[in-house]
Structures are given as C-alpha cells and as structure tokens.
Amino acid sequence: MPTMLAGLNPGWVLIIAGVASLFITMRSVRQVVTIAAPLLALLLLVFAPQNADLVTTQVLGLKMVLYRVDALNFIFSLAFLIAAVLNGIYALHSDDRIQDGAALFYAGAAVAATLAGDLMTLFVFWELTAISSVFLILRAQTRAAYYAAMRYLGVQVLSGVLLLNGLAYVLKSRGDLSLEAFTDLSDPGVLFIFIAFGIKAAFPLLHNWLQDAYPKATVVGSVVLSVYTTKLAVYALARMFPGQDHLIWIGATMTVFPVFFAVIENDLRRVLSYSINNQVGFMVCGVGVGTPLAINGVAAHAFADIFFKGLLMMSMGAVLYRTGTVKASQLGGLHRSMPWTTVFCIIGAMAISAFPLFSAFVTKSMIISEVASAGYAVIFLMLMFASAGVLEHSGIKIPYYAFFGHDSGLRVKEAPFNMLLAMGIAAFLCIFLGLPALFPGFGHEWLYGLLPYREEAMGYSHHHLFSFEHILTQFQLLVLAIFAFVLLKRVHAYPPEKRGVILDSDWTYRKVGYNLVKWAGTVWGKAGPAMTAAFFRITSRAYNWIEAAxxxxxxxxxxxxxxxxxxxxxxxxxxxxxxxxxxxxx
Structure with a gap:
C-alpha cells in the first residue's frame, strides 16, 4: 500500500462516495461506486499500520486524533466495511440516489467514529451517523415513516447533546479527550457519556426508537440500519466502560425483555428489531464483565451478529419487496415461490440461535462462559433463558410464519438476483465463522485471530468450544426450546398473530405524552385569551409605575x-x- 494512502481513513472514503452518489444520475455508475468504495476502504483498513496515530490535528488547542487503528476498533471496522459491500450488492435493484448516498455516508460515519482516536472526533462522526441514517427511514415516503424518523432523529440528537455535555466536563477535569477508559460513574461528565452511549445501544427504557423506526424504513434501509448504530455503541462501551458492573445487569435485562414482546409481535421486521435488543444485550453484558475473554466475546459476537441479523433482515426485506407486507398474519407458504430466500433465512435463523457449526455458537458462548466463571448465577440463568427465547422468536417464528405455517395463497417471484447474492454471501459467513478449524486460520479460528486478545480466544477454542459438554448443553437448550414451541402450538397456547400495534415503554410519550399535550392545547384554547389579556394588563401597569419612578x-x-x-x-x-x-x- 503506497505511503500516500496509508493515512487515508476508510470511513472518509465512504463519506466522499456517499456525497458523490447524491449527484451521480447514471444508475450504472452509481452502482459501481456503492460497491467499489467499500472495497477500496476495506483494502485501506487491512493494510493500515496499527497502534499509531495516523492522522492528527489541532483545533482550538485541542489535539484531535482523526484516524487510529488498534486491535479493538479493527474488527468492528472490518465488519462494518464488509457489511457495506453486502448492502451495496443488496441495493442494486433499486434506483434511489438519496438512499444510496445516505447508506454510504452513514456507513462511513460509523467507520470513522470507530477509528477515531479521541472523544471529540468520536462525537463529530457520532452525530453524522444520526443525521445520515434518518434519510433511510424518510425514503420510505409514508406518513408513519415520517413521524418515526422525526422521533428517531430527536432521540439520536439527544444522545449527541449528552455526549457533548459529558465531553465538556471530562475536558475540564482531565485536561484532554483521550480514549482512556472511565471507572467512576459518579462523575457527572462520565454519567452523561454513559447515558449517551446507552441511548444508541438501546438500553431498557431507552430502546423504543429502534422498534419504532427500523421497521418503517425502506427495504434496503432496515438492512443498513441493523448494522451500524447499536454496534457502534457497543464498541464505544467496550472502549470506555469495560468492567463496569452496572452493564452486567443492564445487558442481562436487555436479553430477556425483548423475548416477551417479540412473541406477540405481528410485524416480522419489528420482531427482528427486538432481536437486535436481545443480541446487543449479550454484548453489553460481556462489556460489564470486562475480562479479556469477555471482551473477545463482545467483539466476536458483534462481528457475527452483523451478518446473521443482516441476513434475516435481508430475507424479510426480500419478502416485503415481493409481497408488500411482512405481517405474520398475512404471510405463509412462501417456500413454494421463494425457495432460495427460505434457505438463506433458515441459515440466518440457525446462526442467531447458536446451533453448533453456526456463527453465534462460537461467539456468544465466550460471553456466557465468562459470566458463569465470574459467579453471576442469576445473570447466567437470564442469559440461558434469553438464548432459548432467541430460538423461539428469531430462529423459529421468523421462518415459520413467513415461509411455512398456514398457506396464505401468495405466489410471487423469487427475490432479485442481487438480493440473493448478498444473502448468499452473508449465509456463507454465518456458516464459515462457526466451523471448527480444519487447518490453521480456517473457520472460527480466522475470526478468533482478529480478536483483541488472540491468545485467550485460541485457548478457549482448544479447551472448551467444541468439547462434547458444550455441544451437548447447547443441543439440549435448542431441543427444549423447539419442543416448547411445538407443544404451545399443539395446545393452541401460543399467542396468535393479530393485526395491531404493540406498545412498549413508548406508551409514555405516544399515549400519555400526546394526551397531555392535547389537553394542554384544549385548556389554552379556552383560557389562553383571558390569560394573555391579564398578562398584558399587569405588564402595562408595571411599565407605567417604573416610568413614573x-x-x-x-x-x-x-x-x-x-x-x-x-x-x-x-x-x-x-x-x-x-x-x-x-x-x-x-
């Protein structure tokens, strides 16, 4: 790699390509850009020197490290860039300059934020991810998408404001904005930063922007959105708050509560949005444990999740593209007309459910193993319950209701070739990352070789990963979860798929808040004129008294x-x- 390119940030390449795509009217040229730019960025990342400040500058006396690569941010950036390539392939059937440009810009901002070497640079690109990603929701061009986009943008900007406020405190107390891990949450600045990261990670009660916005985005938009925002937050937490005990309980709660909502949800893209909460919860819990093997598990699981969750989102996007709906109550029997999409969806479902020889089996287990080793018995049981829940709502419900179940009578074309190609590559990664090493660097060892603590990962692999006990335990969990699903269906105790909107904690502002505003408007409409007149009388008298004195x-x-x-x-x-x-x- 030429020296002149060594300092070129891969994220900037995507940002520039995204801006250029907005003005490229020729569809064929824009298609080349949307794939070539991520490939070029991948090369730049792979050949970039590690553990060195590659691009620095001074702004108002503040040192900003615009580009730095190390073992932790490398694996996140690598996953982001591979996903950008797949997203570009998946979107080839569409002709939408704004969507193509926003997707590239959003991916580039996430990569640049991950490769930032100081908190101020992280903040700048943190905000750019929020601004660029909202267009992927708006491009759906529906009334529901517009309102969801506005709520989404408000929450994301709030995260940025809190982060900036925290930076001001940290700069005053510490004198710099280096990416040095925090330990004391009692410090106001640290707490602001923690909450800012928690909003983007979709902590419990701060999570509804995700289920509100992602299912209302475009077919391509939901796939792109599922990759970046929450995983960027996971990276930020792993960088700044490793070993923070609060995260163990927050993460465990995140894994459990989505199971109950996903079971009764009718919109399958919304089910997958709850699944994002669930999987990110495992990562947050691993950050809280904070041991080298747990951080390895966080990085590995984030890497794998980007592809199996992306694959499931792609399959549902293909269903939506061909049928016009992803409502479970309106689907079924699509395996007859969309066989390849069905196969790819099942592969994604097996991967997210941690079947042996699939990706999550070799990533999630590191986190759960470290939780058990640390003596968190209750947390361990919560994670095991959540693992069974994943199989139920993402491993079984998604493929069952979309492609099997009752025959809806829908007969459509198979997904476009470009969608199948992107799904095929993602499916290959879901399998490849879960395979035992047939020779050095193959299968899961390739992924483990990229982790921040490589030796610990390899030691875990050799002594535990494919042991008989581990495989048997996982099979027992999966078989029991499948049995529970079948039994509940047999006795008609499984919640039926019904049309409707399931409200979560967003009820507080979508119902209570709305009614309060409506009530206040009614009161003002009746009392406002009289109150205004009284105010002007009082101020007029006060003015006359002041003038007289x-x-x-x-x-x-x-x-x-x-x-x-x-x-x-x-x-x-x-x-x-x-x-x-x-x-x-x-």
Whole structure:
C-alpha cells in the first residue's frame, strides 16, 4: 500500500462516495461506486499500520486524533466495511440516489467514529451517523415513516447533546479527550457519556426508537440500519466502560425483555428489531464483565451478529419487496415461490440461535462462559433463558410464519438476483465463522485471530468450544426450546398473530405524552385569551409605575429625601452583592 494512502481513513472514503452518489444520475455508475468504495476502504483498513496515530490535528488547542487503528476498533471496522459491500450488492435493484448516498455516508460515519482516536472526533462522526441514517427511514415516503424518523432523529440528537455535555466536563477535569477508559460513574461528565452511549445501544427504557423506526424504513434501509448504530455503541462501551458492573445487569435485562414482546409481535421486521435488543444485550453484558475473554466475546459476537441479523433482515426485506407486507398474519407458504430466500433465512435463523457449526455458537458462548466463571448465577440463568427465547422468536417464528405455517395463497417471484447474492454471501459467513478449524486460520479460528486478545480466544477454542459438554448443553437448550414451541402450538397456547400495534415503554410519550399535550392545547384554547389579556394588563401597569419612578420626570429624579433614601438602598444592595461574591469565592 503506497505511503500516500496509508493515512487515508476508510470511513472518509465512504463519506466522499456517499456525497458523490447524491449527484451521480447514471444508475450504472452509481452502482459501481456503492460497491467499489467499500472495497477500496476495506483494502485501506487491512493494510493500515496499527497502534499509531495516523492522522492528527489541532483545533482550538485541542489535539484531535482523526484516524487510529488498534486491535479493538479493527474488527468492528472490518465488519462494518464488509457489511457495506453486502448492502451495496443488496441495493442494486433499486434506483434511489438519496438512499444510496445516505447508506454510504452513514456507513462511513460509523467507520470513522470507530477509528477515531479521541472523544471529540468520536462525537463529530457520532452525530453524522444520526443525521445520515434518518434519510433511510424518510425514503420510505409514508406518513408513519415520517413521524418515526422525526422521533428517531430527536432521540439520536439527544444522545449527541449528552455526549457533548459529558465531553465538556471530562475536558475540564482531565485536561484532554483521550480514549482512556472511565471507572467512576459518579462523575457527572462520565454519567452523561454513559447515558449517551446507552441511548444508541438501546438500553431498557431507552430502546423504543429502534422498534419504532427500523421497521418503517425502506427495504434496503432496515438492512443498513441493523448494522451500524447499536454496534457502534457497543464498541464505544467496550472502549470506555469495560468492567463496569452496572452493564452486567443492564445487558442481562436487555436479553430477556425483548423475548416477551417479540412473541406477540405481528410485524416480522419489528420482531427482528427486538432481536437486535436481545443480541446487543449479550454484548453489553460481556462489556460489564470486562475480562479479556469477555471482551473477545463482545467483539466476536458483534462481528457475527452483523451478518446473521443482516441476513434475516435481508430475507424479510426480500419478502416485503415481493409481497408488500411482512405481517405474520398475512404471510405463509412462501417456500413454494421463494425457495432460495427460505434457505438463506433458515441459515440466518440457525446462526442467531447458536446451533453448533453456526456463527453465534462460537461467539456468544465466550460471553456466557465468562459470566458463569465470574459467579453471576442469576445473570447466567437470564442469559440461558434469553438464548432459548432467541430460538423461539428469531430462529423459529421468523421462518415459520413467513415461509411455512398456514398457506396464505401468495405466489410471487423469487427475490432479485442481487438480493440473493448478498444473502448468499452473508449465509456463507454465518456458516464459515462457526466451523471448527480444519487447518490453521480456517473457520472460527480466522475470526478468533482478529480478536483483541488472540491468545485467550485460541485457548478457549482448544479447551472448551467444541468439547462434547458444550455441544451437548447447547443441543439440549435448542431441543427444549423447539419442543416448547411445538407443544404451545399443539395446545393452541401460543399467542396468535393479530393485526395491531404493540406498545412498549413508548406508551409514555405516544399515549400519555400526546394526551397531555392535547389537553394542554384544549385548556389554552379556552383560557389562553383571558390569560394573555391579564398578562398584558399587569405588564402595562408595571411599565407605567417604573416610568413614573425612574424617568427624568419621575420621583427619583426630583432629589430631596427620596434621593437620599435611594443612595442608602443602593449602598445596601452593593453590600449584599459583595457579600455573596465573597461567599461564592470562598
């Protein structure tokens, strides 16, 4: 790689390509750009020197490290860039300049944020991910998508504001904005940053922007959105808050609560949005444990999740593209007319369910194993329950209701070739990453060789990963989950698929908040004119009194005793101000 290209940030390549795509009217040229740019960025990343500040600058006396590659951010950036290639292939059937440009810009901002070497640079690209990604929702061009996009943007901007506020505190207390891990959440600045990361990671009660917006995006948009925002937050947490105990319980809660909502949800893209919460919860829990093997598990699981979750989103996007719906109550029997999409969806379902020889089996187990080793018995049981829940809602429900179940009578064309190609590559990765090493560097060993703590990962692989006990335990969990699904269906106890909107904690602002605003508007409509008139009467009288007292013709300008009294009051007020100032300094 030429020296002149060594300092070129891969994220910037995608950002430039994204801006260019907005102005490229020829579809064929734009298609080349959307695939060639991520491939070029991949080469730049692979050949970039590690553990060195490649691009730095000074802004207002503040050192900003615009580009730095190390073992942790390399694997996240690699996954982001491979996903950008697949997203470009998946979108080849469409002719939407704004969507293509936004997807590249969004991916580039996420990569640039991951490769940032200081908090201020991270903040800049953190905000750019929010601004660019909202267009992937707006391009659906529906009323629901518009309102969801506005809510999404508000939440994402709030995350940025909190992050910037935290940076100001940290800069004042620490003197720099280096990416040095935080330990004390009692510090206001650190807490602001923690909450900012938590919003993008979709912590419990801060998560509804995800289920609200992702299912309403375009066919391509949902696939792209599923890759970047939450995984960028996971990277930021792993970088800045490893070993933070609060994250263990937050992550465990994230794995459990989506199971209950996903079971009753009718919109299959919304089911997958809850599944994002679930899988990110495993990563957040691993960050909280903070051991080298747990951080390895976080990085590996994030890498694998990008492809098996992306594959499931792609398959549902293909169904939506051909049928016009992803409502479980309206689908079924599509395996007859979309056989390849069915196969790829099943591969993604097996991967996310951690079947042996599939990707999550070799990534999620590191996190669960470290939780058990650390003695968190309750957390371990929560993660095991959540693992069974994953199989139920993403491993069984998605393929069953979309492609099997009752025959809806829908007979459509198979997905376009470019969609099948992208799904095929993602399916290959789901299998390849889960295979045992037939020779060095093959299958899961290739992934383990990229992890921040490579030796610990290889040691875990050789002694535990493909042991009989581990495989048997996982098979037992999967078989019991399948049995539970079949039994519930047999006795008609499984929640039926019904049309409707399932409200989560967003009920607080979509129902209660809306009704409060509506009530306030009604009250103002009735009492507003009278209150406005009374306000103007009071202010008019106050103005007349002030004018009468302080104008050149007023009482205070006439001298005499009153003037002497004002001198005394002025001196008294000055004394009070000086006293308060002295107390504040002290």
């Amino acid at each position: 302080f104008s050149p013709r007023g009482e205070l300008a006439r001298g005499g005793v009153l003037n002497g009294a004002m001198t005394i009051w002025t001196a008294a007020l000055l004394g009070i101000v000086l006293l308060l100032s002295f107390m504040a300094v002290g």
